[in-house]
Amino acid sequence: MSTATATLSRKQRKDPVQKATRIRNPLSERIAPYAYVAPFFIIFLVFGLFPLIFTFYVSLFDWNPIGKQTFVGLRNFEQLFADGRFWNALLNTFGIFLISTIPQLLLALFLAHLLNHARLRWANFFRMALLVPYITSVAATAIVFAQIFDKNFGFINWVLGLFGLPSVNFLASNFGSWILISAMVMWRWFGYNTLLYLAGLQSMPREMFEAASVDGASSWQQFRHLTIPSLRPIIVFSVIMSTIGGLQIFTEPLLVAPESGLTCGAGRQCQTLSLFLYEQGFGLFKFGYGSAIGVVLFVIVVLVSLLNFFLSTRTRKAR
């Protein structure tokens, strides 16, 4: 309430007559910074922090939103750790993360390296074209990739057929569906990451590369000894962002196999942790169990962030 009044009173003071009083009495000026950051923090408290804490609370209940709420202590967690579906979802999440992140970042590095040529023509065209996947929605991506990878009529299987290979039902196995979902994730983000790396490269003196080529360093040598070391901080940053993004993969597995509802395949081949949370929370309305999955996700995020933090400080020291 009083933040709002503070804003109002400042507006009124635009009147020059009052200038003198303000300098003598800068209370509003001392409050002002808080007013600027308050909108964020209020919304964050209500829709971010409070729900996060409340997740821990709900996870201790058998919580039926249209029925009873019973306190069950840690039983949801006991059940979760004994639940094969949970371990399956965890495995899928990390499988997809690994398959999508590593090749993607290598590809992005490589493309950034190519785009960094000083005399490259149509540079803006290339950059813009690479960003097209980024503006395409995950939902649209999932729909079109499901068709491209279709077991009967898909483009990929047709290409495999040209090489005499049997057609693959990507959605039938865990590994196959990881590839399919990873392909979507890679496609959407490789251009974006290329631009990040390119920005990093361009912040380095171009002379370094020119000198290296004059010296006869091959493209590969430049890449290995110049590009990668100088991009290390940005690479660490993008790995962190990809990890957090990877833990949130939801729409791709939801939409890629619509006939199997919320499980992404009859055997939960590509059900990720986020989708498992949604299935339990909003498909079956087991709010307590779903929240327990949320708590586990939170713990994983914290662990991964700490790991990244230690890795990045170590590489910094190593340099």
Add this chain to the structure above:
Amino acid sequence: MSDVIDEVIPQSLADRGVKPARPPKRRSKGGRVSRRVYVFLALAVVVSVFPLYYMFVIASAGATAVTSIPPRMYPGTQFFDVAAKVFDTVPFFASLMNSVFVSLTIAVVSAIMCAMAGFAFAKLQFPGRNLLFLIVLLTMTVPAQLSVIPQYLIVSGLDWVDTLQAIIVPGLASAFGIFWMRQHMATTVSDELIQSARIDGANSWQMFWAIAFPVVRPAAFVLGLITFTGVWNDFMWPFIVLKSPELFTVQIALKQLQANRTIDVALAMGGSFLATLPLLIVFFFVGRRMVSGIMDGAFKG
């Protein structure tokens, strides 16, 4: 290749502090781009654009295209029929309008909010500033969706289920946006300017609107674009809180198109293409600014 340079360069590379003497640009090898580079880049462009093209092919080629072997690779003439069917099957026009409204509102309001907060964090001194900024940074790494269940409880407590404000209000708080605007405020708004304004008796509100904001307006614009794209494409939260088809955003309408009892692939592809088209058009005009904005942000981060 010349022996002289050969002697100099390796060391300069090794200790990386020393800049080698810069050879005249025209003669340098770095200036020539081999054909292979263009081949690789062209391939990357094809991969980037192919799925969108393929959406259009399937949507325009008629019912048999989906099941044809080899897969159909060129568009047909029936796109408008499929588009009409899209608008007929779900309230697609209303969905487009909802998406425009939600994305635009969040993009504009959140860009201003983030600029204000970024200004405070970059240019104003106040107790607790670093702690608060640390909190902002930390919230960037915690995915919101792990607490969707309590978020849903709150939204339903406010009686906001199945309303657009359930998407707009939570969407306004962007830790990334604050981080982004703070970096731009810190690097592009000069402290001298702020100081002299203060001496002239301007209060912080005036300093923000008259001095700081005009300088960072381009950055705020790019942030708005990124936010707009993100909100336009957001799926999970709208999927949870929106229940009535007339309130669907375009992504949720897509899900409904796809989930029709018997799957009509052409219909889903047509919807996907139509849902992407508005952003493609916007991107055509402002894509260059978006590209440089993203690269700028990366550099500063």
Add this chain to the structure above:
Amino acid sequence: MKRSSTAIIATAAALAVALTGCSSSGGGATSADPNAEVSFWSFTGINAKDSVNEYAKKVPGAKVKLTEVGSTTETATALTAALAGGKVPDLVMIQNDDLPKFVENSSNFIDLRTLGGDNIAHDYLGWAAGAATATDGSIIGIPTDVGGLGFAYRADLFEKAGLPTKPDEVAAMWKDWPSFIAMGRKYTAATGKPFVDNIETSVFFSTVNQVSEKYYSPDGKLVYDTNPQVKDAFDVAVKTHDAGISAGIAAWSSGWAPGRANGAFAVTVAPSWMLKGIKTDAPNTAGKWRIASVPGVGGNWGGSVIAIPARAEHPEAAWQYIKTMMSAEGQTDHFTQSGTFPAATSAVASQSVLDYTDPFFGDSKIGKVMATSVQKFPSFYNGPDTTPINGALLNTLVQLEAGGVTSDKAWATALHSAKQAIGG
């Protein structure tokens, strides 16, 4: 002090609004005007629009705002979400699979006995009305339709394989499931092609509903893992797979609709509401399909009830809609127009239903086949976990066909995942 308290107070206020809102939502004045505008949530694909238009004709001045929320599951999800906190509709369709968990929490709905529902409940098939009755006797929904079951088969492909083509002869030949499998072997041997589209929806959904006791005992105890009838039903599906006569094309997967058109299989399960889908998926097969009774004859897949949430704004108007449109006559009309099979006992036995045929299906006696199936449908108790268990068993069969599980492990896998699904 004052500065930091500012933020805290503002936040506390916002949180208070959020939290107190939790308990204050709901209520609201209800109106007794029978012609008030009724908000109505239905599924896509069952032509609810026709019913609404029909209602407007029958009751001048009545207003209905129809929303086709999505699939049956999506509608149930949206309803649960709305009941948990949000604006509820005045009228809502609930598919039978989703019904038990709503019946279990019956206080979320108006007990239709208070509006006179007990006077009309006995007009409907006993098992259909029973499914919408809670243990305390309250009636939360009136059956709108049932999922009368038949098998659709391609007479032209049967002929090529040297099998009979007339529905009566076909039904006689596959009088039980072993003969069905034997027939499939004959077809596949003659044509080299699979006989039936899949084992989970076409076989298992049929067999598991021909039992006298399903996943629960009559007194409500879970028996899915020990009930021999369930295992037998499951085994028929596994045997069908082992016989090599299934195409392994799951319902609504990408090859399904094309398969109906291109003869990738000759038999598919056909609850009455699905007949329309066959027509739209395979318009070029007009006249080639026939409808016959399923092996073992009795069956039901789907069907729904219509209910009024407790917080509905216009319960009287909603009830007027139910009374008007769910009459035997109203359900008969809707069947002939859109294919959902009536649940009212007199409609099931009526001449206009029994005589219903369709040239697309070679004028097979669709109405008669469906009527017999729902009359012979055994009633058994369904509990809140019926649907998750069903899903687990079904998904195991999908995996079996995709090669993810072997036949000898299928039952154990199915029990294991059913157990996980119900959290036990």
